[in-house]
Amino acid sequence: MELEKYQKIFIQESNKYLDELDAALIKVEKNLENRQLWGEIHGKIHSMKGMARALSMDELSTFCHAMEEWCKLFQEGAKTPNERIVQLFFDGTDLLKRFVAGKGEISLPEDLKRLKRIADDLAKNPDELFSQPEPALGPSFAPAKIDRIRVDCSLIEALLARSQEIMLLEKTLPPLTQDQISAGLRAWVNNFISMLKGLYFQLAQLRLMPVQDFADLFGKTIRDLAKTYNRDIKFEIVGGGIEVDIGLMDRLREPFMHLLRNAVAHGIEPPDEREDAGKSREGKITLEAERCGDQLVLKVSDDGRGIDLNSIRAYLKDEMGMSHEDMGELSSEELLSIICRTDFSSANETTQLAGRGIGMNVIARAIEYLGGAMKVHSEPLKGTQFIINLPLSLSIIYAVLFRLGKYILAIPTSHVEAIEREVSDSSDNGTRLCDLRSLLRVDADAVGKGNIIRLRQPATLDLPLPEKGGIGIGADVIIGNMPLMAIPLGELLAKTGLFAGEGIMENGEIALILDLEKIQAAVEHGSSGI
Amino acid sequence: MDIFIFEAAKNFIGIEAKYIYHIADNVKVVSVPLTPTCYEGLIYYRGDLFDVIDMGRLMEDKTSSFHGNPYIILLKWDAGKLGLIPDRIVGMKWIEDDSGDRAVFNRRGDAVALMTPHEIWKMLAGLSYGT
Numbered sequence: 001m002e003l004e005k006y007q008k009i010f011i012q013e014s015n016k017y018l019d020e021l022d023a024a025l026i027k028v029e030k031n032l033e034n035r036q037l038w039g040e041i042h043g044k045i046h047s048m049k050g051m052a053r054a055l056s057m058d059e060l061s062t063f064c065h066a067m068e069e070w071c072k073l074f075q076e077g078a079k080t081p082n083e084r085i086v087q088l089f090f091d092g093t094d095l096l097k098r099f100v101a102g103k104g105e106i107s108l109p110e111d112l113k114r115l116k117r118i119a120d121d122l123a124k125n126p127d128e129l130f131s132q133p134e135p136a137l138g139p140s141f142a143p144a145k146i147d148r149i150r151v152d153c154s155l156i157e158a159l160l161a162r163s164q165e166i167m168l169l170e171k172t173l174p175p176l177t178q179d180q181i182s183a184g185l186r187a188w189v190n191n192f193i194s195m196l197k198g199l200y201f202q203l204a205q206l207r208l209m210p211v212q213d214f215a216d217l218f219g220k221t222i223r224d225l226a227k228t229y230n231r232d233i234k235f236e237i238v239g240g241g242i243e244v245d246i247g248l249m250d251r252l253r254e255p256f257m258h259l260l261r262n263a264v265a266h267g268i269e270p271p272d273e274r275e276d277a278g279k280s281r282e283g284k285i286t287l288e289a290e291r292c293g294d295q296l297v298l299k300v301s302d303d304g305r306g307i308d309l310n311s312i313r314a315y316l317k318d319e320m321g322m323s324h325e326d327m328g329e330l331s332s333e334e335l336l337s338i339i340c341r342t343d344f345s346s347a348n349e350t351t352q353l354a355g356r357g358i359g360m361n362v363i364a365r366a367i368e369y370l371g372g373a374m375k376v377h378s379e380p381l382k383g384t385q386f387i388i389n390l391p392l393s394l395s396i397i398y399a400v401l402f403r404l405g406k407y408i409l410a411i412p413t414s415h416v417e418a419i420e421r422e423v424s425d426s427s428d429n430g431t432r433l434c435d436l437r438s439l440l441r442v443d444a445d446a447v448g449k450g451n452i453i454r455l456r457q458p459a460t461l462d463l464p465l466p467e468k469g470g471i472g473i474g475a476d477v478i479i480g481n482m483p484l485m486a487i488p489l490g491e492l493l494a495k496t497g498l499f500a501g502e503g504i505m506e507n508g509e510i511a512l513i514l515d516l517e518k519i520q521a522a523v524e525h526g527s528s529g530i
Numbered sequence: 531m532d533i534f535i536f537e538a539a540k541n542f543i544g545i546e547a548k549y550i551y552h553i554a555d556n557v558k559v560v561s562v563p564l565t566p567t568c569y570e571g572l573i574y575y576r577g578d579l580f581d582v583i584d585m586g587r588l589m590e591d592k593t594s595s596f597h598g599n600p601y602i603i604l605l606k607w608d609a610g611k612l613g614l615i616p617d618r619i620v621g622m623k624w625i626e627d628d629s630g631d632r633a634v635f636n637r638r639g640d641a642v643a644l645m646t647p648h649e650i651w652k653m654l655a656g657l658s659y660g661t
Contacts, residue, residue, distance in 0.1 A: 158578075165576065406561050440563035491610070492581050493572075495659035496564040502572065502579055510560040510572050510579070 007103050010051050014100040017044040021093050029086045035075050041089070042071035048096065057104030060096070063115070066122040067092050079126045088129065092118050153246065156206045163200040164485055167193075168508050207247065211289040211298075212240030214249045218260055222285065225264040232271050232282045233264060239289035244296055248390060251370055252298075255363040259300050259386055260285065262359070267304030267384055277381055279303070292389075301385040307378040312338050319344075336376040340364035365517070369500075371397055371414050399484045399503060400453060401511050402475035405442035410503050410511040413481055417456040417470060431472040434523045436514075439498065451475045455516060471523055473514075484511060498522075533625045535635060535642050536603065536616035538585035544635070544642040547622060551606040552576075554613070559602075566657040573602065573613055580604055581654075582613035588653060607647045614650070 021044045028037040049064035067089065073079040095118060098111050106112060121129060215237040226233040268274075268283035275281055288299040312335055316322040327335075338344055342361045367374045372390035391397070399410035400419065431454055436442070452472040484503030493499055493512075500515035532547035552575070559571040559582050568587035573580050582602055603614040623635045625642075632641045 161578070162576065165574075407563055408560065442563065487579055490579065490581055492569070492654060492659065493562060493565070495655075496562075497660045498564065504574055504579075508574060509558070510574055512562060 006055060010055055011100055011103070013051060014048055014096075017048050018093060018097055018100065020044055021096075022090075025086060025089055025093065028081075029083065032081050032083070032086070033077075035077055038071055038074040038081075042068060042075050045071060052099075052104060055104060057099070059106075060099045060104045063092070063095070063099070063119065066119060070122060070126060073126060081126070082130055084129055084132060085126060088118065088121055092122070151206070153207070156203065160200070160203050160207070161485075161487075163196065163203055164504075165508070166196055167200060168504070168506055205243075207245050208243035209246045209249055210240060211242050211244055211249075211287070212237055214244070214252070215240060215287050217253070218256065218287075221257070222260055222264060225261060229265050230270055231264055231268050233268055234282055234284050236284060236286045237288075238286060242289045242291055242296070244289070248296070248370065251366070252390075255366040256300070258359045258363050263300065263302040263304065263384070267302040267306075269305050273305075277305075296390045298388045298390065299385055300388070301383060303383040306380040306382055307336060307339065307376070307384055308380070309335060309378075312336070312344075315344055333375060333377070336378055339376065340374070368414075369517075371412055373414070397484055397486045397503070398481060399511070399513065400481050401479035401484075401505070402451070402453065403477040403479060404436060404440065404475055407440065407442065408479065408509065408511045409436075409475075410484060410513045411453060411455070411473070411516065412513070415456050415516055417454045419475075419478055420452045420454060420472075431470050432523055433472045433474065434519055436473050436519070439519075439522060451478050453478075455520075471520055473519070482506065484513070486513065531625060533623050533633075533635070533642065533644065534603070535620040535623055536585070536614075537618040537620060538588070538614075538616050539590035541589055542620065542635070542640055542642040543585065543589075543616075544623070544625070544633070544644045545603075545605065545647065546644075549605045549607050549647050551604040551611070553619070554602045554604055555600045557600075557602060564660050566654075566659065568657070569654075570615060575604060575613075578606075578611055580611050580613035582615060583650070583654060584615045585650075586615075586617050588650070605647045605650075609648065610651060612647060612650065612654075 021041060024037055024041050024044070028034055028041065031037065045064050045068050049061050049068060052058075052061040052064060070085070070089075074081045074085075091114065095106070095111065095114055098106050098108075106115060215235075219235060222233060222235045225231075263285050268285070269277070269279075271281035274283060284303045286299070286301045288301070290297050309332075313327055316327055316338065317324075340360045340363070344361075364374055367388055367390070370390055372388055374389075375387045376384065377387070378384040398413040400413055400416050401408060401410050403409075431452070433452070451474070453475055455471045455473065482505060484505060487502045487504065489499055489501050493502070498515055498518050499512050501513040503511045503513050505511060533544040534547050534550050535542055535544045537543070554573070554575055557573045557575060559573055561571045562569065568584050570582040570584045573582055580602075601616065601619055603616060603619070605612045605614065620635075623642075625633045625635060625644075631644050633644060634640065635642045
């Protein structure tokens with residue numbers, strides 16, 4: 001199964017190189033002494049040789065090597081090629097195509113004959129070939145069936161945005177009575193809308209990638225980390241066939257890198273330690289994916305030493321001044337969530353002791369930013385599991401929309417704890433008010449008692465600790481909780497430093513999505529707190 | 531080459547026609563806080579968000595021309611997109627000599643300042659945003 005997968009990658013990559021090789025040979029034929037072009041040709045043949053070697057396609061790699069040796073001579077200027085030699089490279093490229101089609105092997109008599117002729121020529125000194133007549137060209141064949149295209153992700157995004165915009169038109173369709181619209185037209189409109197939804201659905205498929213492909217990105221890194229830390233590790237993937245939005249996967253690369261590095265460096269024990277603990281010498285890291293409704297659940301587990309709760313308790317006592325009684329009231333989940341606190345995460349020694357490296361806070365923040373949530377389970381000597389819930393698509397988010405002055409602003413619903421009528425002193429309940437009006441320089445004339453949107457503290461901070469107290473944001477009018485098509489912030493608005501993105505409402509109106517991390521920082525630095 | 535010419539703050543400005551994506555009218559511009567005075571807001575047009583700039587205000591600090599003129603010139607180029615609000619649209623003119631940054635475009639001898647979207651973008655990027 002693995003071999004088949006790599007063969008598929010080999011064929012895809014090789015076909016790309018072979019197409020590029022043809023194009024480069026066409027160019028070099030008109031500019032025989034262009035060393036840069038010979039360098040390009042050399043690079044492509046070398047890449048194919050590398051892949052062939054990795055898959056033990058010896059005959060193919062030997063053939064590539066012979067072509068490569070000649071390339072070097074022309075690239076270095078040691079020999080000057082002529083058209084006869086370029087033709088030999090064209091013939092060689094054609095033969096490489098046959099090799100690729102046969103997954104590294106050729107068996108047809110005419111192919112074997114060509115291989116012998118070209119290999120014999122390549123075994124000579126190029127000078128010997130200069131005076132030889134060109135062999136008759138073989139029959140030309142049409143290129144292989146074109147059944148794949150390479151498409152820029154941005155084009156897919158543009159098409160998705162366009163189809164979403166057309167779908168939004170449905171929302172603006174005015175209510176029409178029977179007098180105004182015939183049954184035939186209504187049926188036509190309904191059919192049109194249904195086809196548009198189908199189109200959107202199909203376009204959305206273009207952005208999907210299997211979790212397996214995502215996991216494969218880390219296989220080599222885990223292997224290298226295991227070598228570095230002297231661990232013996234098996235990396236398993238469960239639910240690799242589940243397809244997920246490529247944008248989401250892309251943004252998970254860094255957090256996953258941290259999680260997996262921590263699992264290797266701090267979770268899995270060295271083989272001897274595992275053996276002493278009655279475990280197999282080989283540790284296991286598992287990435288498991290499953291779909292639950294509109295949520296993607298990713299679990300990263302290791303069967304290592306687990307997180308040391310005593311280190312967490314020591315931190316709570318020494319750094320937070322928490323009593324044993326208070327600690328006793330915390331559930332295991334609450335206790336473990338401490339490792340994601342900023343101050344814990346940066347306390348290098350404590351985190352190392354707890355069995356996790358630094359950076360858990362970065363991971364938790366990144367996942368929250370994606371509209372997701374993370375939970376930690378851990379048992380001493382049995383291992384640790386991170387359960388990450390994420391929306392399946394990044395393009396539509398739910399947000400609480402509100403007006404402040406003339407602006408329409410949005411806060412992702414996952415970050416909203418409650419919406420309350422503004423009272424005279426909101427600090428009574430520990431909520432620190434963010435003076436967004438002054439932060440955004442909103443005209444204060446029309447200020448009346450509005451609403452307070454109380455932000456949810458990150459789950460990892462939701463503890464009865466001394467500094468507990470959320471942040472509240474004043475709003476003139478609450479528009480509602482509704483879906484938004486989230487669009488990354490443009491270059492100019494990114495300079496404002498307070499917005500995370502732009503959102504398009506179902507009626508086509510635009511809202512600005514607040515960057516809550518920046519708002520929180522502004523409150524903490526006292527630049528906007530009341 | 532074909533040049534799209536418009537007037538802003540008593541200047542004639544010309545942009546090569548290949549950058550003109552569309553001339554939009556009656557589109558609601560959404561205000562954005564913490565932006566320079568020339569930054570009129572955002573519009574969502576055919577699946578794209580455009581920053582909308584009052585060119586009169588960009589060229590010279592004056593009152594917005596937007597309320598009197600509903601046209602927005604939408605530009606798209608390889609590195610970005612932008613909506614420009616002119617004081618007045620002159621139209622498309624063929625200009626033979628595009629070697630300099632100014633060219634005469636009518637019999638009266640009026641000169642147009644030739645600009646690329648990138649140059650306008652650089653002016654905008656140099657302004658102050660944020661708190």
